Amino acid sequence: MKDPYISQDSRENWDNRVLNLASICLPWLLMVAIASGSEKQLAPTATTLLVFAVFFAMTVVGVAIGMHRYFTHHAFKTSGFIKVCLGVLGTWAMQGDITRWVADHRRHHRFADKQFDPHSPWYSDRGPIPNRLHGWFHAHMGWMIYGRVSQPGRYAPDCLADRSIAVLSRYYWPIVALGLVLPGAFGYLLGGEGEMARCVFWAGAARVALLHQLTWSVNSFGHLFGQKVAGSDSEARDNIFFALLLLGEGLHSHHHWRPASAMNEPKHLDAGGWLIRGFEKLGLVWHLR
Template sequence: MQPSSSAPNVRFVTTTASGPAPLLGERRTVAQQLVLKVFLLVPFAALIAAVPLAWGWGLSWLDIVLAVSMYVIATLGVTVGYHRYFTHGAFKANRPVRIALGIAGSFAVQGSVIFWVASHRRHHAYADREGDPHSPWLFGTSPGALLKGFWHAHMGWMFSRDVTNYERFAPDLLRDDDLRVVSKLFGVWTAASLALPALLGGLISWSWWGALTAFFWAGLVRVAFLHHVTWSVNSVCHMIGSRPFASRDRAANFWPLAILSMGESWHNSHHADPTCARHGVLRGQIDISARTIWIFEKLGWAWDVRWPTAERLARRRTN
């Protein structure tokens, strides 16, 4: 049955006759692990190569415009779509918006919408405890343990063959016909995320060189840069920063990432009130994702938005 015009159901833990469903689902095959490593490491290699390549040649204003445009679309697809809407149900939306957000989030090349939501819901259920897929605190508090934990939280966890159980943590998305199709076509959206900048770069510059540089900068480098911004929310924002709100984990607000993450780095505020549509809830905290949701609401694309209230904030303040 296809649920339309509604927010995802965030009551995600299912039970069986023998108790709660297991945390993990089917393990990745060797072939899937190989594909995963390619899509993680090739953009990363491109990001490393970007520094010498940018020094004097190979980067045009067209590449920059395309890279920024694709970055904004993909990042908002993750922050507004994958995270605040599909994972936490911070607002309601109609069917076209649901599908568009699912596709836009896929452009970030961080996994299908069902994979991403299941993993993130598990993160909240076990934040910074055993069972959290990407906590930096799982190995102890010594310098060596924290270094290992940082690597694990930042990107190491994704190289594991273990996959979060979809039936337990994303049963609502599995029941959604549209989202099952969007998830199944994740490979198509990944290819489009890399091919679209190349196509536009080639057509606008009317040259193969324009297509190649756009593929490199607005495709590979943009994907890798977005990866590391998102992964920094998992790693950096659970290690350093301010904690003005009470939460049962070590999530922290880290202001230097606020703009690049579109407001996701106000992580302590988010963990204190996960279903809230705004993460930057204090004065001066820039939250581009929340502003985007506000625009959606004004256009009638979103409703029943869970905005913060003074009473809810006061109950969670620690200072």
């Protein structure tokens, strides 16, 4: 049995669970606070929807292209400036800091749907999960609440050695706060105080909560429902619904088949891959794999 490199340090594991729970709950608490504390009308206006769309798109790019294809799989190379931009946008998704995200995801690929995969609907660290509903919950969000830390020294030594990633990881919460404050600032500029409250509610907090569900769905639904690449050795599936919503990230069976590829198959469904090619044309990224 290969060493799973999971932390045995109970303090470290508890700190991680607290961080995960805070990241999961904070957007909902913020929405409740705004809804109960504000006299303002919260139904979204055209301005709210515009600010929501811009911040949602930027954060999906941060997760799909930044956290996943760049920081975890090194699917392309880029400059220090673009790296920091992708890191900030990925952190706005409130899914843990870059180093932790990368370490968990690399452990997921190493054990894909076997014991010690951090978030498989089929296996937990303890062994097979017989009940599919339990498996779905474990892969969707349970693993963050009771799972253990994937040791960054083993899974993400490149992140630990990178100064800018270390800084982005250390300032996780201030960067997260910026991702909630900025939509409010745009709302204020475009429509005053009422629009500010609506933009923090929808383009800040609700945007994070929605993207949480969509990202986790790739781990849960994306390992249960959809087409498998012939001969694949994991339960990852190509799911067109999540592919369209998440810049091609739902093409998850193809992704497990060729994890480091900048472009997923089928190409016409992988908007993320085309975006990376567009960035390449602009000279922003290079050496696509």
